Amino acid sequence: MTFETLIYEKADRIATVTLNRPHTGNALSGQLRDELDLVMDDLDHDDETRVLIIKSAGNHFSTGYDLKEFSYLWDEHSAINEQQRRPHSRSPIWSRHRFHLSRERWMRLFHLRQCTIAMIHGHCVAGGLDLVGVCDIAFAADDALLGQPEARAMGELHVFAFWPIHLGMRKTKEWLFTGDNMTGKEAEELGLVNKAVPHDELEAVTRAYAERVANVPLDAIYSHKEITNRWFEAAGMHAGIAAANDLDAMGIAGPGMDEFTQVWREGGVRPAVRMRDAPFKPHRTYLEAYEARKAGWNGPEGD
Template sequence: MSPDAAREEILYDVADRIATITLNRPERRNALTFRMRREIVDALRSAESDDDVTVVLIRANGPSFSGGYALSGRGSKSYWDDGTRPDRWVDAEEFDGWTDQWARSCLRDWMNVWELLKPVVAMVHGHCLAGGSELMSLCDIAFVADDAQIGYPPMRGMTSPDIPYFPWKMTMAQAKYLQLTGNSVTGAEAAAMGWVAKSFPAGELEEQTMRELRAMSHIAPSLLAANKESVNQAYEIMGMRTHFNQAWAMHSLSGALRPGARDFARKLREGGLKTALEWRDGPAREEGFR
């Protein structure tokens, strides 16, 4: 996409040194289609090259930030809603079936946030699940509603994460608990464990987030870039990028080769999404977990 291309699934606006990217599929809880992902990446690059932008905000319309990656039609041509795949998707007999182009594409998309010269802030409300939590967790700062629901339920019956951010965002105890159970936490709990920067009452989330951004937007973009790179560099030295770059292998093994790897897909095909989600998440809900 070019910077001037029509955007169908996001909104983009620049005002007062803040570029705002708004996920705009509210009727589908902002499920992340390939088109939406491409539009987000395109908007990030537009903001990076715009001298009128100091900081980037990612937010969402509707009741939820994002319910995760779009599942309907996945694995069929219809899933690529405009007939194209993500940038650098390799579709060849030598690589199909083992190189996990899906997980690789997720990492490439959201590392655009990590690598952007300008800080990217997520403002999260409602559900922020699976792929939505990957996007949020790769942002430099996340402000969330106290009652937001944040987690990665697919780990209960589908695959390991596309981007295994858990060990890099929280303690080992918390990372293992959340990744092994697939349970979700509230925004207030996520703030307490250091997963996100701050949480606010839902009614105050926008006011408090914009207050933070207005102050940040007056810092020189060059200094923000230097400080962002300084922090990023520490995590790169500790091995975060290497860990992320290897995640596709465990994602592929857990999603294709382990016993029962196809069960969710079979439930989805035979009974639809609600049936598959009940099979995956029902036992946890019966025990009172989200």
Template sequence: MTDHHSSPVTYSVRKNIAYVTLNRPEYSNAQNSAMTYALDDALIRAVNDDDVKVIVLTGAGKHFCAGHDIGTPGRDVDQSFPRRAIIHWDHVGRDGADARLARESEVYLGMCLRWREIPKPMIAKVHGACIAGGLMLAWACDFIVASDDAFFSDPVVKMGIPGVEYFAHPWVMSPRIAKEFLFTGDRFDARRALEVGLVNQVVSRDDLEDRVDAIAERIAKMPAFGLALTKKAVNQAEDLQGFRSGLDSVFGLHHLGHSHNAEIAGDSLNGVDVRGMKS
């Protein structure tokens, strides 16, 4: 079954695999809150379906995800949504850092941490752009298979902010490579991403679907509880290396950057728009 194409996220199941697709191709799958909550709905649906053994996350159109929505007509930063990731007051009606912290704790950091704990294996199938907020979605998955036309970047240092909210950079790459990635804002092509450990496998664009399907079908043969325990075991090991506390500490620096921008420039993004973010 597949949901209506107008949804910001579509969902289908085939051979015990749930395919969750970001569906704002006209905006390179930029994430607004409507997409974030639709993605959460789809992932809840997959978790609750005992026939689903593996979840594949991908994007419709030319790109996986070009990041947070900072300029489309569907940008909904001023709208309320039912909060799920954390218990906090709504950002709407709040001012300054209070509003930013409430919103980003929920829809950015909180949602990614929520999805990281899903007890079923998640594969990110990445083609085209995987930029800034798109990295967070891919990194919340268990591993990444990329096409040879994929590229990765986190250019938000241009805003005076130390990377996206889900600051997994020093764990998915070495700290030295993470500094290069962030200091330059440069794009890493698929081959460089593979070289530094940012992705698991790279295949041709034509072979991407078949490769991901084959991996997902192989994993789907494993016992579901065994997979859930193994995922938790690896996540716990990562947390013992400081992952969770590291994310929380950098989230504070992220918001210090936003607040500094608002104080100095009158804009939490330091006047950087979509065009200015292009690396």
């Protein structure tokens, strides 16, 4: 199968999907998600493939959803088709509907029969974490950066990246309240990824795990997945994710977005994101800001 935004390959009972929009930081466009649906269509009928590895070309795993395709929510002149130009398209009730549909598409990957493995390098933020969240296993380069910067303005993620499940209550809040990025090593310590390794070992380590899983019958892999997943579904996982979709739709129409929206309308997405993130630079986390303060640094954060 040949795609425009993905590279899809199979060998030795292992399938590999490579996100192939490096010029955008592998931002998740509508076309990319449509093509990923076609990959899942193929795997639904493939009884030989046991593992799906998801990786990316270029410098980053994914910089999130392609915001150019959502800009009509803040600026009606940015609409790219007739559907987006319809007045009701900017209503929170219809945003909620689209976000729930997006969640359902991600959950299809969550329930895929094959073992799914995310292979993370560079930045993996915002919507990229939705993709990682629904994978069974995640390996990361130890210097990768994972986070939800949209938490500073713009709302929630469509499956909330499964953070409450992977990180627990207190750690989810600690990282979500700031929108800071964690390294691959920190993500391993927190339970967001299974293993963090040096960047030049990432592919080999991921393949070593995939090759062992590929020796297990597909029906056994699927059974293991469903048994494990059911524990969290019974605990209310779906209700929690649905709440994220509801609050996302309300959040992007709320007062917290006013300044972001104004900058977006005047200059586009990049200036708006720079404005959003400016108070948090130049330090990656509050601990780095604290250490800089102890060392006598006095900068834009008021340290």
